[in-house]
Amino acid sequence: MSFDVPDDLRYLESHEWVRVAGDTAEIGITAFAQDELGDVVFVELPEEGAELTAGEDFGVVESIKAVSDVYAPVSGTVTAVNDRLRDEPELLNEDPFGDGWMLEVEVADESETADLLSPDAYRDQIE
Amino acid sequence: MTLRAPPLSAVHRRSDASFTDFGGWEMPVEFESIRIEHEAVRNEAGKFDVSHMGQITVAGPDAATLTQRLTTNDVTVLDPGEAHYAAITDEDGIMLDDTVVYRLPEGAADEFLFIPNAGHDGEMTERWLSERDGRGLDATVTNRTEEYAMLAVQGPDAPDLLAAETDVSLAALSRFEVADGTVAGIDSLIARTGYTGERGFEILCPPDGAEVVWDALECQPCGLGARDTLRLEMGFLLSGQEFHPVDEPRTPYEAGIGWTVALDTEFVGRDALEGVAAEGPEEKLIGIELIDRGVPRHGYDVTTPDGEPIGHVTSGTMSPTLGAPIALAYVPAAYAEPDESVRVVVRGEPKKARTRSTPFLDR
Numbered sequence: 101m102s103f104d105v106p107d108d109l110r111y112l113e114s115h116e117w118v119r120v121a122g123d124t125a126e127i128g129i130t131a132f133a134q135d136e137l138g139d140v141v142f143v144e145l146p147e148e149g150a151e152l153t154a155g156e157d158f159g160v161v162e163s164i165k166a167v168s169d170v171y172a173p174v175s176g177t178v179t180a181v182n183d184r185l186r187d188e189p190e191l192l193n194e195d196p197f198g199d200g201w202m203l204e205v206e207v208a209d210e211s212e213t214a215d216l217l218s219p220d221a222y223r224d225q226i227e
Numbered sequence: 228m229t230l231r232a233p234p235l236s237a238v239h240r241r242s243d244a245s246f247t248d249f250g251g252w253e254m255p256v257e258f259e260s261i262r263i264e265h266e267a268v269r270n271e272a273g274k275f276d277v278s279h280m281g282q283i284t285v286a287g288p289d290a291a292t293l294t295q296r297l298t299t300n301d302v303t304v305l306d307p308g309e310a311h312y313a314a315i316t317d318e319d320g321i322m323l324d325d326t327v328v329y330r331l332p333e334g335a336a337d338e339f340l341f342i343p344n345a346g347h348d349g350e351m352t353e354r355w356l357s358e359r360d361g362r363g364l365d366a367t368v369t370n371r372t373e374e375y376a377m378l379a380v381q382g383p384d385a386p387d388l389l390a391a392e393t394d395v396s397l398a399a400l401s402r403f404e405v406a407d408g409t410v411a412g413i414d415s416l417i418a419r420t421g422y423t424g425e426r427g428f429e430i431l432c433p434p435d436g437a438e439v440v441w442d443a444l445e446c447q448p449c450g451l452g453a454r455d456t457l458r459l460e461m462g463f464l465l466s467g468q469e470f471h472p473v474d475e476p477r478t479p480y481e482a483g484i485g486w487t488v489a490l491d492t493e494f495v496g497r498d499a500l501e502g503v504a505a506e507g508p509e510e511k512l513i514g515i516e517l518i519d520r521g522v523p524r525h526g527y528d529v530t531t532p533d534g535e536p537i538g539h540v541t542s543g544t545m546s547p548t549l550g551a552p553i554a555l556a557y558v559p560a561a562y563a564e565p566d567e568s569v570r571v572v573v574r575g576e577p578k579k580a581r582t583r584s585t586p587f588l589d590r
Contacts (some may be wrong), residue, residue, distance in 0.1 A: 141545035164262065
């Protein structure tokens with residue numbers, strides 16, 4: 101099976117994506133990740149104002165069969181949280197790159213994105 | 228160690244199933260999604276490959292005596308074509324396994340068949356042989372796990388689905404009865420048993436006929452993932468989770484299956500269990516439903532509202548049918564009543580929960 105890996109995103113080996121636009125970034129998990137987890141039933145995310153550190157875990161995704169930590173692709177301050185995931189965690193399965201987004205952050209250091217995987221590099225990893 | 232594979236392994240791979248190691252077997256854990264498979268069984272029908280379950284037959288003049296010695300229930304009440312649930316206990320009354328014991332229909336070569344859990348077939352065969360030899364009994368014990376595929380079809384539509392493919396009168400087959408006949412032309416044993424709480428059947432057939440039977444049962448293929456959520460909603464025990472001789476040593480009374488213990492029979496563990504029955508078990512398995520958000524998992528602590536540790540979760544999940552987090556846990560008998568307020572500690576956070584009787588669903 102091949103999974104969608106949008107070209108406008110950057111990735112972590114642990115299957116998070118980040119969409120950087122200026123000094124804001126949107127963060128979520130990949131189509132591959134949601135498929136590995138199966139039916140997502142619970143998402144635990146930080147609150148607005150929380151500080152993320154690149155490479156450190158910031159939340160938890162629980163599917164029926166597994167618990168998985170989620171890691172921050174970049175450092176920054178959380179400016180928005182996708183509240184819909186509270187009652188509709190299945191959005192992570194249905195639309196991981198769209199409605200299933202998790203956080204929006206104000207990026208602390210844009211140079212960090214240079215360390216992230218390109219779409220091609222991430223595609224190689226999951227194939 | 229090489230994993231054992233069910234006869235339908237290649238068929239499942241073609242269906243794009245994902246696999247897991249379970250009891251030394253590489254079994255399909257998910258075909259479509261656990262939720263879709265689970266809902267298919269609750270609302271329509273689903274089919275399972277459960278060929279990882281063991282099959283051991285016992286024949287000969289002392290077959291009943293031997294099986295009586297090693298299982299907690301009373302096998303002498305079984306007529307040909309009847310089955311029952313039982314525990315297999317050690318001298319201390321600790322559960323080594325749980326099993327269904329079938330007294331096979333008239334005309335079968337073997338009198339008894341029992342189904343140990345995945346990976347227990349070797350150990351249980353040894354146990355039967357050792358007891359036989361120690362007591363000088365005349366019985367033939369045969370591990371037939373590799374000679375059978377075991378399939379289950381479960382759900383409200385299962386009777387109609389199977390009826391279209393078998394010569395056995397399913398209407399005449401009561402719960403825990405077994406008949407021989409054909410399914411899609413394949414000689415099979417058909418039992419009205421299951422692990423989901425739904426109407427359904429388990430089918431034993433030769434490995435080379437398994438694909439024909441599997442394909443004939445046209446419904447949602449289900450993996451071990453859905454099997455686990457379905458059994459958990461019913462509060463059914465899973466070997467290795469709710470009991471394990473080393474990691475979770477429990478008597479049938481603690482595990483809530485005291486009804487399978489026939490103290491008026493002679494079996495290994497009987498004397499110890501008589502004492503437990505008289506005094507009542509100190510701890511009991513109870514259902515728990517979380518009120519707060521979170522998913523209880525195996526090994527999580529259970530505490531009082533004040534944070535005093537009282538037990539631990541043996542199995543937990545988000546119930547697809549109830550849409551609520553549910554768990555089984557051992558707690559002191561005093562807390563093993565419905566509607567006690569407790570906490571389940573999820574990643575260091577105490578989550579509000581209440582005890583419940585099982586099954587979690589009315590079935």
